[in-house]
Amino acid sequence: MATKMSKSASVPGIMKLGTDMPKRGNHFKKSTFSFMNASNLGSAVDLHKGFDPVSDDHRDMAAQMKNPAWRTMGVASQAEIPTEEDLLPKNMRYPKIQPAWMKHDKQVLRFYGFFQEAVTERPDENSRYRQVVIMYCMEDGTMSMTEPRVENSGIPQGQFLKRHRVMRDDGQGFIGPDDFRVGQEITIYGRTYHLTGCDRFTRWFYEENGIDVGEDEPLVVDSWQKNYKLQKTIEKGGLPATKSAVDAKNLTKFQIGHPPADKKFTQFLLNDRKVLRFKCFWDDQTPYGARKYYTVHYYLADNTCEINEAHVRNSGAPHYPLLLKRGPLHKSNHASAVPGLLIADAPLYLPEDLQVGGSLDVWGRTLMIYDCDDFTRKFYQEYLGIDQFESRIDVSEKPVRHIKLAPPPHNGIGKPEDSLINTQMIQPKAPKIDLEKMMVLTGEVLRFECKMANGEPEDELRKLVIAFYPADDETAVFEMPVRNSGHMGGKFAKKERKMNPETGEYFKLSDFYVGKTVYIASQPLQITRADEHCMQYLEARPQEFPYADPVACCKRLAPLVNEPEMNDPMGIEPDRLRELAYEAGLPIVDHEIITLLRRFGIEAETEYQNPRILGAQVLEIASS
Secondary structure, three states: OOHHHHEEEOOOEEEEEEEOOOOOOOOOOOOOOOOOEOOOOOOOOOOOOOOOOOOOHHHHHHHHHHOOOOOOOOOOOOOOOHHHHOOOOHHHOOOOOOHHHOOOOOOOOEEEEEEEEOOOOOOOOEEEEEEEEEHHHHHHHHEEEEOOOOOOOOOOOEEEEEEEEEEEOOOOOEEOOOHHOOOOEEEOEEEEEEEEEEOHHHHHHHHHOOOOOOOOOOOOOOOHHHHHHHHHHHHHOOOOOOOHHHHHHHHHHHHHHOOOHHHHHHHHHHHHOOOOEEEEEEEEEOOOEEEEEEEEEEEEOOOEEEEEEEEEOOOOOOOEEEEEEOOOOOOOOOOOOOOOOOOEEEEEEOHHHHOOOOOEEEEEEEEEEEEEOHHHHHHHHHHHHHOOOOOOOOOOOOOOOOOOOOOOOOOOOHHHHHHHHHHHOOOOOOOOOOOOHHHHHHOEEEEEEEOOOOHHHHOOOOEEEEEEEOOOOOOEEEOOOOOOOOOOOEEEEEEEEEEEOOOOOOHHHOOOOOOOOOOOOOOEEEEEEOOHHHHHHOOOOOOHHHHOOOOHHHHHOHHHHHOOHHHHOOOOOOOHHHHHHHHHHOOOOOHHHHHHHHHHHOOOOOOOOOOOEEEHHHHHHHHH
């Protein structure tokens, strides 16, 4: 009989004999949701196994589902949110009063001082000063002392006192911060130290605690240190030789027959490649002469000069490279009439003779020095004590200003623009026209009615109309026929661009408004009113014509806010409004009154009354 083989329970993956295979349950994937109580993990219902008989637990769970919050009923209440103190271990919490090892961790007070030590069996010194650095650690009250190393001192230096707590000299406790003051002495183990200074942190620490630590003192230097520094300086050639050493050296040269030193060769060795550079100019006074600029090079190696010409672009002058080749420059030059006659040469130009603002004579030409370079300024400042920068001369030429001839006056034939172009170009072109303005405003005519204000009785009844054409800014004046006036109606002034005598320019739209007196054809014309189309045109363009802007007119009357007549609900008469404005120093024109009437006016109740202006609305807009 064959035995069934099953897996071993002790060794995984090995089949065993004599036992049956273990029973396996259902391992299929559930396809439905499970209902589970939050507090009872075994309350799920498995639909594949079937329903168990209804028990008391099932009835209790079904009763709990009637409550909308049944899911959270079984959940235990959440614990309180822990604070930072609860999360932090007790051994890591800072105490209310911090100990010194925590409060002053890594804080060290550093003082500088010295002590005097006796020296025996030395002929050049009997004592020396040894510098020390004292460091006091505030975390545990310990202190240490070190001595800076000095070159070739012969003394073992470095750690002078190990770090530990030091007892006071009188035995009353240990040395603390109160025992250190700059300028005072402190005794440590029977040796007295004088404190000369402290570092920046130490001074700040004492100032924060309200303690005056004292001012720093200069370091003391003993005789050995002075002699040692002087000896090292002499060995390195930092000090010149003494007069006795120089005399002994020259005497030795004469005794062995050595020639004397060559001064020119010494000057060459000391000043080779050192050149003074000056900028000069010469005013040529001959006919057709002009100002010419030169550059002077003075060579300090042999006291020679070289003068180069500074060429100017497009000057028309010949480009000669040199005015004077390199050589000695004498203060005066002359030729001897007798070739064999010996005459002493004139003295040479030396560096002290060349100064900015001065001049030098070069074979009859006087060159004015107006500037020099940076090396030359530095040379004169260091060796001669002369500031060449203050004496500079400004040689910049003023810009040429061409005088433009005024155009001839217009002769009356044609337009002035056409005549002006004939004076500006040989082949005149037609003046440019604003096509956009012409296309939009062609046909627009603004009419202003006016009367003559010349004071003549026969002209008082004459009525004229000023027509302004915004398309090309032309103006025309027409006279209206008046019966029995003795004047014939028709054209008073032809259509053209007319000159405004007050501004000297052509008439513009802003020059015409009600109440304005303009001069056309030498006659004063006072504008009395404008037609409806003109008023609407001006009100549509308040930026170009501010007198037709109601808001701007209201803001001008803002100072009248305290006038009781302005708040009258029945309104205020235009004439009275003009009087109030003039009393307040607000000159107002008739066109502005008309603008306010058109916007804030109320009709008169009878034909014998004048229309009124609602002043309250005017002030309301003025204050907004």
